Amino acid sequence: MKMQQFDITVIGAGVAGLVCAQQLQQTGYSVVVLEKSRGVGGRMATRRVSATRADHGVRYLEPTGKFLQQLINFLENKNNGPSSESILQLWTDKIYELTQSRGQLLVPKRCYVTPQGMNSVGKFLAEGLEIWFSRRVENMKPTAEKNWHLNLEITNDAATEKPTQVISRAVVVAIPAPQALMILEQPTAEIPSEFLQRLGLVEYDPCITVMAGYSPAIYENLPQWRAIAFANDEYLAWVGFDSSKRPQPSQPVFVIQSSAKFATTHLDTTDLQPVGQELLEHTAKQLLPWFKSPEWLQVHQWGYAFCRQPLTVSCLTTELPLPLVGAGDWCGGDNIEGAFASGLAAANWVNSQLENLLLPGESFLSQI
Numbered sequence: 001m002k003m004q005q006f007d008i009t010v011i012g013a014g015v016a017g018l019v020c021a022q023q024l025q026q027t028g029y030s031v032v033v034l035e036k037s038r039g040v041g042g043r044m045a046t047r048r049v050s051a052t053r054a055d056h057g058v059r060y061l062e063p064t065g066k067f068l069q070q071l072i073n074f075l076e077n078k079n080n081g082p083s084s085e086s087i088l089q090l091w092t093d094k095i096y097e098l099t100q101s102r103g104q105l106l107v108p109k110r111c112y113v114t115p116q117g118m119n120s121v122g123k124f125l126a127e128g129l130e131i132w133f134s135r136r137v138e139n140m141k142p143t144a145e146k147n148w149h150l151n152l153e154i155t156n157d158a159a160t161e162k163p164t165q166v167i168s169r170a171v172v173v174a175i176p177a178p179q180a181l182m183i184l185e186q187p188t189a190e191i192p193s194e195f196l197q198r199l200g201l202v203e204y205d206p207c208i209t210v211m212a213g214y215s216p217a218i219y220e221n222l223p224q225w226r227a228i229a230f231a232n233d234e235y236l237a238w239v240g241f242d243s244s245k246r247p248q249p250s251q252p253v254f255v256i257q258s259s260a261k262f263a264t265t266h267l268d269t270t271d272l273q274p275v276g277q278e279l280l281e282h283t284a285k286q287l288l289p290w291f292k293s294p295e296w297l298q299v300h301q302w303g304y305a306f307c308r309q310p311l312t313v314s315c316l317t318t319e320l321p322l323p324l325v326g327a328g329d330w331c332g333g334d335n336i337e338g339a340f341a342s343g344l345a346a347a348n349w350v351n352s353q354l355e356n357l358l359l360p361g362e363s364f365l366s367q368i
Helices: 013-025 066-076 119-125 179-185 192-198 216-221 258-265 273-286 336-353 359-368
Strands: 002-013 031-034 046-047 052-053 087-097 101-113 134-142 148-154 165-173 204-212 227-231 236-240 252-256 294-308 316-318 325-327
Touching: 002 013, 002 204, 013 031, 013 119, 013 165, 013 336, 013 359, 031 134, 031 165, 046 066, 046 204, 046 294, 066 101, 066 119, 066 336, 066 359, 101 227, 119 336, 134 179, 165 179, 179 294, 179 316, 192 316, 204 258, 204 273, 204 316, 236 273, 252 258, 252 273, 258 294, 273 294, 325 336
Parallel strands: 002 031, 002 165, 087 227, 165 325
Antiparallel strands: 046 052, 087 101, 134 148, 148 165, 204 252, 204 294, 227 236, 236 252, 316 325
16 A cells, blocks of 8 residues: 655654644654554543443543643533533543551542543544544664655554554654564664663553443442552552433442552453452452442453553653654653643654644644
């Protein structure tokens, strides 16, 4: 299939990749975003389940830094398409934390969610961008014309409308560091060893998410809390009353997320349904007996859920053999705030390597 050429290729449609792509496109560069899945947002993910939705990745947004505060303020005042409701709304101002030593603690925390699902934030950040879904980068190499040449694999047989080769002057790799390493450590890429070594220092913890729907009959016995975080539990990290985020839910839906220790023991497990049931049975012992008896359950495994060992730089760069930058929550922080800042930093660096134009900076949100 014929190739297509852009100024910049961004690999990954998570927060860092989308923020970076918006900055560069709004400046005037031609940009393409390559995403191996069928949707945007990365771990800010929502799944359609049993006529409803469940957030099985990022649980909520919290104003922990200036970039997230700006994003929250903006989305609180922006309507969701034809609907009159805001994209983002306050879900709760407190969560509970269950500890073995001190019992149940009330933790003040302003948690913002999107009633249509947390991936709505990614959809907003993706507006107007050229995104090729179901495209995994197989390899990339520099050409004699001083461009990057990327070969792409189609990950969904139905997604055949785009080329499988891309040429660009610069590349932004905005995916988890271990996935980036698999692309960049190939000899054809000619990446400096120091860049690869720093990528290899980044470590992640896995997580298993269970989405479970229950009979409407349990509405009489529902807890008063919206979410409970678990400290030092060998099985659990989080239990959230997910359907309380939705307008007029048809049934109670809960999202249960495992501890890193529990997820690590199941990294090679192919049938995750029994694993999900095991988590629900443990949740039932910790909270309420009916947790072990859902009407339905779905399980998702995140191999790179939480960055445990991020780098101390806002983005990882090299000019050799051609402009290349790594960005994400594994640069300068281990959360969405860090990913946002890393996307901005990556755009600034790429711009400095190309035309050095005036970037929109933090005001880019108003242009989407």
